[in-house]
Amino acid sequence: MTIDDRRELDRLVASWREWLERRDALSAQDIDELEGHLLDRVDSLRAAGLHDDEAFLVAVKRLGAVDELSREYARVHSERLWKQLVLDDGANGDGRSAASGDRDASGAPTSFLRRANGLAVALGLGVGAGLAVKVADLVGVDPTFFLRNAAILVLPFLAAWFAWRHRPPIGALAGIAGAFALAAVVLNAYPFGPGAGTAAFATEPSMTELLAAVHAAVALWLVTGVAYAAGDWRSSDARMDFVRFSGEWAVYYLLIALVGGGLSALTIGVFSTIDVEVAWFFDQWVLPCAIPGAVLVAAWLVEAKQRVIENIAPVLTKVFTPLFAIVVIALVVAAALQWNVVDADRELLIAFDLVLVVVLALLVYSYSSRDPMQPAGWFERIQFVMLVGALIVDLVVLVAMVGRTGEFGFSANKTASLGLNLILLANLAWAAWLHLGFLRGRTPFLRLERWQTAYLPVYVAWSAVVVVAFPPLFGFA
Amino acid sequence: MRIGKDLVAAAATPVVLGILAEGESYGYAILQRISELSGGELEWSDGMLYPLLHRLERLGHVESEWGASPTGRPRKHYRLSSQGAATLAEQRRQWDVVGDVLAKVWPDGPGGGGSARLALGGA
Numbered sequence: 001m002t003i004d005d006r007r008e009l010d011r012l013v014a015s016w017r018e019w020l021e022r023r024d025a026l027s028a029q030d031i032d033e034l035e036g037h038l039l040d041r042v043d044s045l046r047a048a049g050l051h052d053d054e055a056f057l058v059a060v061k062r063l064g065a066v067d068e069l070s071r072e073y074a075r076v077h078s079e080r081l082w083k084q085l086v087l088d089d090g091a092n093g094d095g096r097s098a099a100s101g102d103r104d105a106s107g108a109p110t111s112f113l114r115r116a117n118g119l120a121v122a123l124g125l126g127v128g129a130g131l132a133v134k135v136a137d138l139v140g141v142d143p144t145f146f147l148r149n150a151a152i153l154v155l156p157f158l159a160a161w162f163a164w165r166h167r168p169p170i171g172a173l174a175g176i177a178g179a180f181a182l183a184a185v186v187l188n189a190y191p192f193g194p195g196a197g198t199a200a201f202a203t204e205p206s207m208t209e210l211l212a213a214v215h216a217a218v219a220l221w222l223v224t225g226v227a228y229a230a231g232d233w234r235s236s237d238a239r240m241d242f243v244r245f246s247g248e249w250a251v252y253y254l255l256i257a258l259v260g261g262g263l264s265a266l267t268i269g270v271f272s273t274i275d276v277e278v279a280w281f282f283d284q285w286v287l288p289c290a291i292p293g294a295v296l297v298a299a300w301l302v303e304a305k306q307r308v309i310e311n312i313a314p315v316l317t318k319v320f321t322p323l324f325a326i327v328v329i330a331l332v333v334a335a336a337l338q339w340n341v342v343d344a345d346r347e348l349l350i351a352f353d354l355v356l357v358v359v360l361a362l363l364v365y366s367y368s369s370r371d372p373m374q375p376a377g378w379f380e381r382i383q384f385v386m387l388v389g390a391l392i393v394d395l396v397v398l399v400a401m402v403g404r405t406g407e408f409g410f411s412a413n414k415t416a417s418l419g420l421n422l423i424l425l426a427n428l429a430w431a432a433w434l435h436l437g438f439l440r441g442r443t444p445f446l447r448l449e450r451w452q453t454a455y456l457p458v459y460v461a462w463s464a465v466v467v468v469a470f471p472p473l474f475g476f477a
Numbered sequence: 478m479r480i481g482k483d484l485v486a487a488a489a490t491p492v493v494l495g496i497l498a499e500g501e502s503y504g505y506a507i508l509q510r511i512s513e514l515s516g517g518e519l520e521w522s523d524g525m526l527y528p529l530l531h532r533l534e535r536l537g538h539v540e541s542e543w544g545a546s547p548t549g550r551p552r553k554h555y556r557l558s559s560q561g562a563a564t565l566a567e568q569r570r571q572w573d574v575v576g577d578v579l580a581k582v583w584p585d586g587p588g589g590g591g592s593a594r595l596a597l598g599g600a
Binding site: 030063 | 523
């Protein structure tokens, strides 16, 4: 056999391998085994006088139809059709099995810290976040302290995790640290007044305090994203990645919280049947440590599974966009028929802020997983209907509310919801315009995505205004 | 004559276990051996042997180990486990019963007709 023949056969076998590798049911080792068989068969056919390419064709034919074969493999190895999260980075010699999900699994043993996508570091930081909260609790601060400082106590650990994973430049880290320091000073130095109404807590937070705390959390989360983007926060793609991260993180956090809550309830229940009281332990140790700790575990999980499991947030948007479009249309119809939004109470604006936030989230997370080159289809039309419907209802509500400010006055709460409403309205109005252009094939999809990522600093700025300027403006009430 | 699909499927496990009882082997050699023993009558597409071997391995009837062929290609060798030997003995008892019954209902021997006997003689 000449060298050319050998090369030709190698090429045929390589393309055959590549074809088999697309089947999820076959592992690399299975294909190795089949390849060995194929070559044995080729050898014996060649000994019988066949040419290389003939022998190859016959041998492949004798292996049988690939669909049937992979179905048979799938019946034996049904678990392979479900993508699994592999944590050991192939460090135990099983490096051939493909889906280890870690890019730097080059076969060399990974260091302890790097192993399993840095699980040890994530857990360490998670314990740190838990301890930070617990120590503050032990020092004996009032409940409103936690309300104000929840983000300041926990998010630095998340930023540290991102810093370890993505190595942002020192300048970016200094900026993030500055933002945290500023938030800490403002939230704790302002003389917030006592809250109104009956006290559910020992001390009820005042309205400006509550607003500042919530907006500080939003702003600091987005600022933490600078570390996620490795300092490259001007890049639209890096911002979109952080948006994707946030969606997945929220889903995972919710799942962890649900399972953790269920497990805690079960434990407390089981112990109470044998007359051992453990609820205090959960109340004083497990909850204060687990709630911040899970923030880090969820963040670790998102990155560990990034290349293994499909993102879930875009799937949820695909499911709920049509349903929410129907809800929005129903709102338009109801508003047109009833015309009672004008008489509605002050909660209405907050409710509509939520509607707009949901519309925006559905929009952004569908962008996050979309192939930019794909032309507009029925899903984009449904999105457009949802957008326009939401804009119409919100405009009606806004006109009604602004017309009646004289009656309600500009409280901190109302101003904050009005501001948020205007910000979201501006975003969605321009998004709807771009969307229309995209539906008509005049606007490239990239511009829709760029608009959303370009808008992120607006949220940071508005949140910063609510945190820094609102309390003095509204007399810390 | 081609043996029906269901019968091939039923026979595959005892045949493969029986061949492995003769000694450690690998996929290609097992197929060669089956073809040799059945005169080419008992056949299925080559690839299907491997999922079967993997199922037997999962059930604990066989054990496997990666080795190398004389030319240096990686090759997976299979070996009957003690549990596999017990399964083989059990299956053998069952097939004996079936064989006895068939021999009694067909007293003239397999097929009963002349052509089948001819084919048997040719094999």
